[in-house]
Amino acid sequence: MTHKSGFVSIIGKPNVGKSTLMNAIVGERLSIITPKAQTTRHRIRGIISDEDFQIVFSDTPGLLQSHYKLHEFMMSAVNESLEDADIVLFMTELTEKPESSDVIEILNNIDIPVIVVINKADLAKDDELLLAEEVWSNAIPKATVILVSALQGLNLGKLMQIILDLLPEAPAFFPKEELTDRTIRFIVAEIIREKIFMNYKKEIPYSTTVIVDSYKEDENIDRIHALIFVERETQKAIILGHQGRAIKKVGIEARQDIEEFIDKQVYLELTVKVSKDWRNKPEMLRRYGYL
Ligand SMILES: Nc1nc2c(ncn2[C@@H]2O[C@H](COP(=O)(O)OP(=O)(O)O)[C@@H](O)[C@H]2O)c(=O)[nH]1
Ligand SMILES: [Mg+2]
Numbered sequence: 488m489t490h491k492s493g494f495v496s497i498i499g500k501p502n503v504g505k506s507t508l509m510n511a512i513v514g515e516r517l518s519i520i521t522p523k524a525q526t527t528r529h530r531i532r533g534i535i536s537d538e539d540f541q542i543v544f545s546d547t548p549g550l551l552q553s554h555y556k557l558h559e560f561m562m563s564a565v566n567e568s569l570e571d572a573d574i575v576l577f578m579t580e581l582t583e584k585p586e587s588s589d590v591i592e593i594l595n596n597i598d599i600p601v602i603v604v605i606n607k608a609d610l611a612k613d614d615e616l617l618l619a620e621e622v623w624s625n626a627i628p629k630a631t632v633i634l635v636s637a638l639q640g641l642n643l644g645k646l647m648q649i650i651l652d653l654l655p656e657a658p659a660f661f662p663k664e665e666l667t668d669r670t671i672r673f674i675v676a677e678i679i680r681e682k683i684f685m686n687y688k689k690e691i692p693y694s695t696t697v698i699v700d701s702y703k704e705d706e707n708i709d710r711i712h713a714l715i716f717v718e719r720e721t722q723k724a725i726i727l728g729h730q731g732r733a734i735k736k737v738g739i740e741a742r743q744d745i746e747e748f749i750d751k752q753v754y755l756e757l758t759v760k761v762s763k764d765w766r767n768k769p770e771m772l773r774r775y776g777y778l
Contacts, residue, residue: 491654492541493573498565498590501525501549503580504606508637509533509546512647516748517667517674518546519681523692525549526684528557528777530564532668534661541659542650545572550590557766560777574600574653577630580607581619585626594627600653601630604646609636671749672699673776678744679713679757682737683726691725694718696765696775700758708752711745716762716775726759734759 497505506518506527513533519526525548533544545568548561569575577594585591594601603623608616616634623632631649635642667674676697684692696716703710715734717723727734734757742755765771 488539489656490539490541490658491651492543492657492659493654494543494545494571495574495576495650496545496547496568496572497576497578498547498550498569499578500583501551503549503578503583504637505549505578506546508578508604508606508635508643509544511637511640511643512542512544513666515666516744517669519677519684521681521684523684525551525561525693526681528561528564530568534665534667536659536661536663536665540651540654541661541663542654543660544576555766556769556772557777560772569597572599573655574602574650576602576604576650577627578604578606579623581605581611581615582607585623591626594630601627602646602649602653603627603630603632605632605634606637608634608641609639672702674748675699675702675711675741675745676713678748679715679737679741682740682744683715685740686733686737687725691717691722694722694766695726696762698775708754709745709749710754710756712756712758715757715759716765717759718762718764718766720761723759723761 497509499505501524506520509518510516513535517533518531527546527548531546533546535542547565547568550565551558575594575597605619605623620632620634633642633646633649635646676699679697683695694717697713699711699713701712715726717726738755738757742753746753762771765775
């Protein structure tokens with residue numbers, strides 16, 4: 488029996504549903520999802536294996552212009568993901584039209600198969616679906632174009648079949664039980680970041696980064712201490728909230744999701760610290776796991 492295996496790089500603008508798609512296919516909440524743009528900062532691999540195949544997805548940060556050193560890091564994560572890709576999965580959504588942009592140019596010239604996934608098909612009205620399929624097929628003639636709803640699971644089986652047909656014959660790269668290349672510590676920090684994105688407004692979530700400072704596994708409970716870094720004192724006060732109520736809510740919501748993810752009881756302690764202008768300082772970015 489032949490074995491197929493390869494890397495699929497998921498790229499696209501912020502908020503089109505890249506992380507939702509990868510989680511839906513892999514069946515685990517590996518990548519955090521929020522209604523806000525630019526939530527995903529790193530490349531995160533999600534792996535799905537069967538007896539005769541292994542697909543390694545790379546979820547990437549959304550394509551954007553760099554305003555911060557952090558953004559440059561995010562774009563290098565996209566490029567790195569494309570370098571080892573066997574297939575590019577370019578994700579877009581119903582409301583996005585192909586513009587004459589760098590990305591379209593790259594997709595038309597790249598020498599690996601391209602799948603254009605038009606997401607959020609559940610929101611379509613009338614003949615929007617057919618029209619969307621047509622404009623993207625015209626913009627990238629060599630691509631296979633498919634409409635899906637990552638949220639509702641619509642057409643994901645069909646998408647899997649398209650990927651499997653394009654996948655090269657190769658042995659598995661990762662142990663078959665592995666779901667991601669990231670550590671539990673990383674995913675825990677990401678879950679906390681997701682709750683920050685859900686609980687605070689405007690610039691606050693973007694000014695934040697999280698690292699797990701210690702992780703102790705006891706028999707019945709994992710004890711986790713995480714640090715939340717913000718850029719300024721005023722942001723720290725907002726994160727804490729009146730009488731610490733805001734941070735408490737973040738802690739409770741994060742703990743519940745971490746418990747669900749690792750299927751074990753968790754004690755979670757959060758500490759907020761100021762790390763002045765960390766988003767623009769290479770040495771700080773390095774310390775927090777970027778670069
Ligand atoms: N209606 C609808 N919303 C979706 C779908 N897929 C993702 N979303 C929503 O779009 C937002 C961004 O999703 P996310 O996966 O974080 O996008 P990313 O930035 O491309 O990774 C979230 O609020 C998702 O719930 C979909 O198929 N239909
Ligand atoms: Mg994402």
